Amino acid sequence: MPEGSFLPQLSVSTQAFIRSAYGMLMMATLLQALPEARRFFVSERWGGYAKSSRDVDAVQNPVVMALLMAAWFVAVVLITIGRWSPWAALVNLALCRYFFIHMRWKGILRGMGAPGFMAYWTGLAVFLLEYTSRFAPDLLGVALLVLQVDLALIMLSAGVYKFTAGYPRNHGMELGLCNPMWGYWWKWYAARRPDSAVFWTMNQLAWGTEVVAAVLMLIPATRELGAVLLILSFLFILTQIRLGFLCEMVMLCGVLYVVPGGMLDGWIAAVAPAGAAALPAIAPAVATLNGILRVALWTYLALLPFAHAGLYYNFYGRRSLPQPIQRALERYTNLFGIIIWRVFSVDLVNFFIRVWREPREGGARVPVSRLGAWPRFNHVGEMICLTSLFTSLKYYPSNDAIFRERLLRYARTVPRAAGDRVVFEYVSVVRRQTHFDWVTVAHYVVDLDAATVTEQLVDKSFSPRAAHAVSPVHEGTLPGTYAPAGR
Secondary structure: OOHHHHOOOOOHHHHHHHHHHHHHHHHHHHHHHHHHHHHHOOEHHHOOOEOOOHHHHHHOOHHHHHHHHHHHHHHHHHHHHOOOHHHHHHHHHHHHHHHHHHOOOOEOOHHHHHHHHHHHHHHHHHHHHHHHHHHOHHHHHHHHHHHHHHHHHHHHHHHHHHHHOOHHHOOOHHHHHOOOOOEOOHHHHHOOOOOOHHHHHHHHHHHHHHHHHHHHHHOHHHHHHHHHHHHHHHHHHOOOEOOOOHHHHHHHHHHHHOOOOOHHHHHHHHHOOOOOOOOOOOOHHHHHHHHHHHHHHHHHHHHHHHHHHHHHHHHHOOOOOOHHHHHHHHHHHHHHOOOOOOOOOHHHHOEEEEEEEEEOOOOOOEEOOOOOOOOHHHOHHHHHHHHHHHHHHHHOOOOHHHHHHHHHHHHOOOOOOOOEEEEEEEEEEEEOOOOEEEEEEEEEEEEOOOOEEEEEEOOOOOOOOOOOOOOOOOOEOOOOOOOEOOO
């Protein structure tokens, strides 16, 4: 069977739409992050979130950061207007890869979580499409197939995790919707009964839609239908939950499945028509590079199911593979950012954090800022940062040093007067019979002068170190692996 006979295709106008739309979304992402850049993209040596080291400090310092941000903005503009787009897409991809994937386990920002990952993944898709369409047209279908399968498995991973983490039993969406850290309409949702049909329906749709859409996107005849289902589901989610531009990025990725000549393709062509680009002659060096790319794409596609299976074995089986294989799995999955998607699951959304400062000598606690306040406490990256700090109590309960080191690093970025202590109030979202309640569980008092963290439990019936009863979470070894501790 010829290689191209079963490969998906993308029309020129749809590809141009994806490129331009991604450029605009990345511009919005960078503009939203710009007020936070001194923390998001700088190491702790200069007051940022990244753990200081020689290589990190060489890149994430105020001078280099300013230059990189300038280059990033220029690249995004060029992507949007379609000028030198393969090279601009390559620059953008390199920066996304560094800040959102490479730094995932090296900074408390966690690579900006799922929004950062999707910015990187969509940037990779744009680069592959732009490069292959210009310099390797015979590989365009291969690249598109790899992207389609990869995205489908990402969505399948997210749906399967939600299924195993309580969504079928009505534990999931309702906690996030009632949580001021995440929900836009938390006041309205918090007043609803936990057994409301609204919550049950949302929970079933949340995991079911992702699984069904993923399966449809893996079947050639139903690819576009699965993508439409994905787009519509994330269109609703973006109206409910603070996720930065994650929803828009996922919706744009759904356009990768649009069939040339179909109804959706026609609509896109009417809105964003694009002429066919002239293809340059392929130099021998480029032909050699294309041969390497062909092997790399097919190899990645072949290994993708095994990579996900290895992560599932570590997480759900609670076992490590033989050490050489385990090390290879972790290096491979971390290289490409392949994870189990635990986005918006019960252990992440059943609490939120209030941040206070107080004089060491005694006196009233003063809120640093309220959740939802612009710019710092209204940015999804900040919510991910705070959440990740305290989920480390659940993920590594026997390794308190991870939590304390991260919390001290974050506390140093909190505005305070000399001698003030920083207090983190851990508030649990609790289901009552007729509504949802917020219960303070603990205070974590950080004395930066003494470099100490003191835990003050308020409600001893709840442990911040314990996973939710419906959660499959277990203690891990270290960040970057799903291998269980002690195995």
